Amino acid sequence: MGRGAISIVLAGDLVLDEPDGAWWLSGIAPALQGADLAVGHLEVPHTHRGAELQGDVPAPGAPPENLAAIAQAGFAMLSLAGNHIADCGAEGIADTTAGLGALGVAHCGADLTLETARRPAIVARDGWRIALLSYNCVGPEASWATADRAGCAYLPIATADGAPIAPAANLAVLTQAALEILRHDISEVRAQADLVLVALHKGIVHTPARLAPYERALSHAAVEAGADVVIGHHAHIVRGIEFHHGKPIFHGLGNGCVVTGALSPAQDHPARAAWAERRKAMFGFEPDPPYTLAPFHPEAVNAFLGTVAVDHEGTIRAGIIPVDVEAPGRPVLAEPARAMEIRDYAERITETAGLPPIMIAHDGLVTEVRP
Template identity: 70%
Template structure:
């Protein structure tokens, strides 16, 4: 079959803890449904059971029925390797995988064993075969899968002081182990897929612009190993975009759709209540009180989807779809002045992070 052009849409973190999930997703659904393939990152397990994982501030299991809404909004493919996917233990992962299968969604990055978690997913779109790998780069280590332990796929990043790997640790250096994992997994996937996507749960949460010391080296290592695009998420605020060897790196797609009460100080879970207050001091921000279900850094209202257009001659067009987050946390496709403001914001934070400058045209096309 002769290849035709296809479009891929990329979204960041998805946390759908609230009722009426279709409502929260409806503002970005037209863009998702307009793409040949839509990819997001499922941040938390969807389950009504499981034992709470110790080692990080645990997220609650999201309502199982909300998985169907993710499929209904237009998503096809989900990365799963993040710092919260194991928060309800093996049962939470098993339930989530079963719900994805029932909804017709494909996921990668978590499993009942490390082999399952590292296994890529490959989907056909026309004559194209698109592959995805997903890794957690921030811990906690208890969330990582083992030979006989459920959890997520991971890439080991060294801490500055040798302390255990955790989201709040000072993560600084790419390890040879991480590079070897990327080389092994990407090489194997390249034998199955025409286009390889690598999703990395990485970076500094709630912090505008700044990249952690390891992020560029890690993303470049993925491209050097054969990836065609790197998709970053975890920070809950968008990051800059760069090109390495002509291939795009979205250092952070921010929130795809996050609506949750788990970050509210007014709750009965002591660890989550304490974190809701402490993170404001740690990261120096006060959430806008109107954003009760998305109490993030005020700049997080500037959101985006990534868009790739794959052409038969091998060209890949990179673009962004500006997104505006409205109170109390609902993302919608940005228009007019807000669309322009989001584009300029992405250009600004790219420079502020020390990345080469980019330009975003009126139609969202990104050029170096």
């Protein structure tokens, strides 16, 4: 049987702590449902159980029923490896993966052991087998899976000063161990799949444009090892886009849909309340007051979904779907005037980050600007 042309839509972090997840996702659901495959990153466990993980500011468990809302919105594949997926311990991971399994949503990146956390998710679409690998690159080490501890798959990125690996640390050095994990896992999955997507939870949070020193080298290494698309998230603000050997790298897809009270100073969890205040001083921003459930950098309202179109011969074209964020945090497909602003923003932050300049057409197609 021959292969057809397929379309893939990529979303960044999903944090749905609020009731009625379907409503919060409804503003972007048409784009998700219009693709052959929609892929997102599940940031937090969905559970009513579990003990708080020590080692980072813990996120609360999200309502388990919101997993069904995520599936109904169109997501059929989710990466799980990130700095908050283990925040409710092994029980939180077990409840989340069981819930996704019951809904038929393919997932990878977190499980009860490191071996199973590193296994790919694979789906079939119109003659194509599409694999997803998922890794956390920002710690904390307490969230990493081991042979006998639940957690996430990870790529160890060293700190410049030898400090422990944690999301707020100065992560800078791409380790040989990280490269070996990437090369091994991508080589293994290439024998099982026609397209390989690699999701990396990476980068500097709450800061426009800037990439950490390791990010480009890591993303390029993934492509050189055989990845067809590299997907970045974690920063809660979008990043630039580049191509390496013709393969697209979305350095940061920002917030796919993040609505949470866990980032508000007005709460009864001391560590979360302290972090809500501390991060503003650390990263030099003040959230816009109406965004009570998405109190991020003001530029985070310039959002987008990534797109990948693959023709029957395997040629890949990348693009974006501009997304606006309405107060208090609901993402919606951008109207034409805002869409133009968001395309301009994506071009600008790409160049500001020191990446090769890109041009984004009216239809969202992204191309390199060649000299």
